[in-house]
Amino acid sequence: MSLCEAVGLTKRFGGVTALDGVSLRLEPAAITALIGPNGSGKTTLLNLIGGQARPSVGTVRWRGEDITRWPVHRRCRAGITRTFQVARPFLDMPLLENVRLGILFGAPGDLAAGQCGRARSRHLLEELGLGERADARAGTLSLGDLKRLELAMALATQPALLLVDELLAGQSPSSIQGLLAYLGSLRSRGLAIVLVEHRLQALMRMVDRVVALRQGRIIAEGSPDAVLRDPAVVEAYLGEPAS
């Protein structure tokens, strides 16, 4: 029984088929990269697993249970958390409160009675290099730091599956190294991670498996080396068949 299983997911709206019969298995302690040109359905797939959208056809299973109809907050409490492509923290609140929300609501059972979650928030922010600005309003952060905050918020909910949508955009090269190393440490703690990214080169060494999408379908799946050399993938990205 896989941790998370997508079976035959299809999503149609407004005459467009964003996803067509996608099936996927996700296991703990593994980083899976989801790649594909714009419009290939990557974010849609995250939406279907995260609960922001319902599939037209297909099911999503979590530890064997059918969660296709589950609302977003229930999935979060069960252990599925995601970040968003356009970082959406609560801009008017301090970073601390942004993260604390996830602790209070996403992982409520983990707080001992009498604890308010502030210490744990601070700890998480420190792990992501934002500790000094814990009391600053989220609206004052740069784009790169907003992405880190997004990650901290997601981690606050103690996920078993983390769906990360475009984390590396706007980050400096050294920052990227740090973040990838951090994701690696999360993996060794048992987290299953799905990364949607455009900047492939930086990822490839960290990643266990790559899934390539095109026009809503999976065109290749396997180890990074194998997938990146797959002619279908090369064609999708470069627009011409590999010689």
Added chain:
Amino acid sequence: MLEAAAGGLMTGALYALLASGFALVLSVARTFNLAHGELIVLGGYVGEYLWRTAGLSPVLAMPFAALPCGALALASRPVLRRVGEPFVLRALVLTFGLSLILQGALQDAFSADHRLIAVPAWEAGVRLLGVRLPAGRLIVAAVSTGLLLGLYLVWTRTFLGKSLRAVSQDREAACLAGISPARVDGIALALGGVLAGASGPLFAAVHTVSPAAGLGPATIAIVLTILAGIGHMGWLLIGGLMLGLAEAMAGWFGGAMWRDLLPLGLLIGLLRWRGGILVSGQDRP
């Protein structure tokens, strides 16, 4: 019952007219004018005043009623321009507050009693297709339809209409095409006020007006606008006829309470079905 149904259809044409100004302002200037109903009531009071003092027929009073309402609508423009994001909700709150002022002003100026323009000649019955209808209803329906037709022609055939449509569909593109969205906004607001004011005397001829009577036409305007879709002026008349008919039937079978509850229930239902249209301006959730 046939009389009731026919009467409902007649009223429906008026409903479409009542909604037209509101729909115009929402489509073009993205402004949700919750004070629209009060503008109609003001037009009704002007019409009633002219009828009482000068014996002027409601139809002839229309231009006189249209003027102050158009002016008032235009006067709201400087305030509306300063409203920040999220615009739709803030403009809604603002016009909600303004509707209260207008109500109060109406109460001070005209007192709280209910008034009606009762034209004796309009009581006369006319036989049409075997159904007896009050002449007044026919006149109101005819004038409403005529005005709506005129509006539709302006909307689709004139340069003004094109500008309005352009701004309604895509403000930036219109700007690039040399149309000033701000100016067009002003025109739309004024036009919306004029339509509201002009429909006032007609409204006052079939329905009593009082300072608090604005909410009824406002509800109808919102319902028809959502029903027709933003920017689709043509559908207003069809929607209006359907609404008028449905109201008449509700009143015939259920009584006055159900007749009055129908537009409200419809509004809630429409908001649940298509409520996103208010925020995005399009049929996307």
Added chain:
Amino acid sequence: MNTPHPPRPLDAGMRLVGPGAGGLALVAILPLALGLQDHLVYLATMAALLALLAQSWNLPAQAGLISFGHAAFFGVGAYASALLSLRAHASPWLGLLVAAGAAALVGWLAARIAGDLPGPAFSLATLALAEGLRVIALHWTGLTEGAWGLVGIPGLPWPALTGAWSPRGARILDYYAAAASVWVLCLILAWIRRRPFGLALEAIRQAEGRAEALGVNTRQVKRAALILSAAFAGVAGGLHAHLFRWVDPASVFGVHHSVVPLIMAMFGGTGTLLGPVAGAAALYLANELVFHRLAPGAHLWLYGAAIVVVVVALPRGIFGYLQARLERRHEPV
């Protein structure tokens, strides 16, 4: 190493007991401070009633639910309490309790039919709900006497006060009933602000989808806010019934009682704890003491100006603006 979070000024970072007791003392002394003059006590009572309504409106507003139909809850409370005392001859105290319950039920209904709608749509749906209830009250004459309204509603029953003080005493006690209700609501709201529920409300207001993705059951939170808000608005309605001794559809279900709490709360500051109370008191007193002398309808100009100022210049209201300025000074770099 871990620096404590700096206390936020003007906010409930303080312990509740101190300010709570202070507020109660203020409430208690006010009539004495006003020299027990009848007219002034009356003003205070009315201000408290409006403050109660405005403060109740404030709760869902903190989650971004801008209600245009609070008259629905107010009116249901007024009619429930009135009917109970008139038809069932029950004590108005029981009436107030039932008013809260009936209004809470309507609050649940509002959440059910409109809770999931986006901002402007929610507002319009609440408007339709209030108007619908007005229409029902108007036509269901068997229950409500329709447009004639219910008259002869008993006042709040105070233990018999002897001597010349009796009617005045009752009015002073009426004031205490209204003011105490406001005080209780403020305490509850202050308590909520410090709980996860309060954080959830604010998060929903700022980015509902994000909050939901972090585990907040947004539907439930919004529903709870509406029910609690409606209950207190219902109490306000019940008090109104027993203070004015009559209700009719146009007055208690009318748009007036929907617009006014909105304006007062927004003027004072929806994001703050005491903003709505201050806004209600300020606007009501400004009206009674100044504008009303000018013209009977002049208060509408006042309210209209207030809403224009808020929407255009001071979206957070007066208290909110002050609070933001104080926070900016304390903000760590």
